[in-house]
Amino acid sequence: MIKPFAVFTLSAFALACTSALAATGTYQGKALGHNAEVEVAVTLDNDKITNVQILKNFETPAVSELPKKVIPQMIVDNQSLKVDRISGATFSSMAILNAVKDALKKAGVDPQKYMQGSRIAYKVSVPTKTDSDVVVVGGGGAGLSAAVAAARKGAKVVLIEKMSFLGGNTVLAGGALNASDPALEAKQKMSAGQRKMVEDLLKEEPKNEQQAKLLASLKKQWDEAIKKDPDILFDCPELHALQTYKAGDYVADLALIDKLSKLAPATVERLDKMGLKWNDFSSQYVGAIWPRCHDAANYTSGQGYIDTFRHTIEKEKLPVTILLQTKADELIKKDGRVVGVKATGPNGEKVTLNAKKGVIMTSGGFGANVEMRQKYDKLWGGKLGKNIGTTNSRAITGEGILMAEKAGAGLVDMGYIQLLPVTDPENGTVSGICQGTAIYVNTEGKRFVNEMGRRDELSKAALAQPGGVFYRMCTVKNARINKDGLTTLGIPVETFLKSGKVIRGENVEDLASKIKVDPKVLKATFDKFNDFCRSQGEDKEFGRPSCAPNIPMYEGPYYAELRTPSVHHTMGGVRINTNAQVLDTAGKPIPGLFAAGEVTGGIHGTNRVGGNAIADALTYGNVAGESAVK
Known part of the structure; x- marks a missing residue:
């Protein structure tokens, strides 16, 4: 039985001097941790640790x-905290160990008692040689997508x-996957600003034959849709492709973009069949x-994609062997393959x-x-040193790119590095509670940008504000908090409030006072922004094209979270x-070598569209897996 404090088998007199006596009972x-407090229950029998149970844990799954x-098992097996x-x-790891120490202190036991002897390491072994059809390097979304695709085609995969x-980075992502879905998107009304975006796109002079074909196809579908119902939100793969091409300043490979936009809906359907359930709305x-x-x-978040692929491997008994803590060093070539x-x-x-059949590189970028950031950067004027954070896993360090280059691969677009404007100034994470395109307000209390703009434009605007920071704001009604009080990353909102990372104001005056504006x-x-949202007309200040129903700041309580680019x-x-x-480097395929996800270039151009990274990783991961088996 777990109780909030000690459960002793000591007399009342002995209770006063528990530090000198052996403790028995369960203590919390x-x-x-990284996200929130980790809580444990430690069971003692005359100071012997017999069980460590984790009660609450909001760390990244x-x-x-x-x-x-x-x-916990290592602590019990070795009667040691020197793990x-x-x-x-x-x-x-440290959160669990420190929580156990906290429980021991509450039991009146000195944690140092369990810090004697040699350090105890968790050890895992892998075979020094494996033979397979396909080797996948990197276990993020792209890698698992590739592994499942190859294995479903009958390949033995390591x-x-x-x-x-x-x-990889997939589990740290917000989880959005871009795919045109006319039936789903038709639940929304199309604003005048959104309509203008499409009409302006159709007026563009094509830069190449493929863009001309996409524009012609888009115009035909657009004219038919507007004639049928001009008020519902329109979408199609061609619009997805052309918007991606434009957002990357037309430097990307449009053939890659076109294939991505056409196959992304199939990625959504494939994941659905694997057991991932989608929200009944698009965002x-x-x-x-x-x-x-x-x-x-x-x-x-993006955890769902990783779990879905893992469960698929287990459920379908796919021939996929996963070796963790195994770092790729070099590609093996023989006779050019x-x-x-x-x-x-x-x-x-x-x-x-x-x-036997091929190696698939899915090792991520170099954020x-x-x-490497400082070596290649062409967009940020040498400002990407240690002083700026990153949303990336610390594993995303570019070795896969360098290995492929050493094996003869050509590199493309290496100078284009994206900042995300809405990250925590202290640690660069994307954790928060407000919807991404909620109102952005600087430390003077004023809007300063079209919140639905490109990420590079948003980041440049944010860095130009006092201190390079701003507040993203929302209300209790439109914050991304579920019925259990958890954010989209599974972190309790109370954790953010206690730490001061999120500030709550009951009304405008209260919020303003707390953030000192x-x-x-x-x-x-707020009034000016709300007027625009009500009218869905023209945002005369910054040209925002639309305001979703869950964005307006009509009534409190309000939330504000300090943000900066990373x-x-x-x-x-x-x-x-x-x-x-x-x-x-001559543009010819290297036999036996495939790649997908952020390790590749050529798809996003100078600026990646939000929601395209997961679509890219999972879609081209599937393509790579199937191509390697052919």
Whole structure:
């Protein structure tokens, strides 16, 4: 039985001096993790730790999975707290250990008693040699999508991941997947601003034959849709492709974009058949251009994609072997063909992975590699040093790009690095409670940008504000908090309120007072914004095209969260064709080498559209898996 305090088998007299006596009972402790407090229950029998149970844990699921599983057992088995942190899950590991220490203190037991002897490390071994049809390098969304696709075609697959968990950047993402879905999007009304966006796009002079074909197809579908019902929100793959091409300043490979936009709806359908359930509405994330974002209804964030692929592998008994804590070092080439990977295992052992059919690189970009950011940056004037945070996993350091380059791959668009404007100024994370395109207000209480604009435009505008920060604001009614008080990343809103990362005001004056801005200025800002939202007319200040029903600031209580830009995505990488084959510097396919996801370049141009990264990773991951088996 778990009780909030100690359960002793001591006399009342002994209770006063428990530190000198052996404790028996169950005690609760807690400690701060990366996202929120982790709570544990520790059971003692005469000071012997017989059980460690995790009661509450709001850490990122994929990251905390292994620590939750192994650290409590290691503590019990070794009667020690001198347990090494799990690689890549430092915060989660330390939170569990510190929570156990807290419980011991409440039991009147000195935690130092369990800090004697040698350190205890979690060890896992992998085979030093494997033979398979396909080797996948990287266990994020693209890698798992590729592994499942190849295995469903009958290939024997080995997937390696250098971290102790699967997920890459996918599990840290908000989870939006862009795909045109006319039936779903038709639930929304099309604003005058949105209509103008399409009409302006149709007026563009095509830059190439493929754009001309897409524009002609779009015009035909647009004319038919407007004639049928001019008020419902329109969409089609051609609009998705053309908006993506334009948002990347026309430098991307339109053939890659076209295939992505055409196949993305099939990706949505494929995931649905695997068990991922979609919300019955589409949304628009930061920099998404159009409300075609799909979100999972039965998961928070990008975790759902990782779990769905894992469950599919288990349920269908697919021939996929996953080797964690195994870092790829070099591609093996023989007679001009990539035939495998040299890697380093969890304990430093050298590992050889042979691939009969091909190797698929899905190792991500280089957003967490400061040296590479500074080397390649062409957009931010050398401002991407250590002083600016990143939303990326610390594993996203570009080795896959460099390995492919060494094997002869051509690189493209390496200088284009994206900042996400709405991140936590302290740690660069995307955690928060307000919808992405909610109102942005600077520290003077004024709007300063079209919140539905491109991410590079939003980031530049944000960096130009006093202190390079601003507030993203929403109301209790339109905040992204579920019935259990959790955010889209599964973090309790109370955690943000207690830490001061989110500020709540009962009314405009209260909120203004707490964030130290003039209440009259803030109220005027809200009033003007609300007038635009009510009318759905023209945003005369900044040209915002529309205002979704869940955006207006009509009544409190209100929330404000301080935001600033952080490095989010690297648009450049290895060059591929529409079959996900890696191309050499002359534009020819390198036999046996494929790639998908952020390790590739050429799809997003100078600026990635919000919601396109997951669509890209999962769609081209599937393409790569199927292509490798052919």
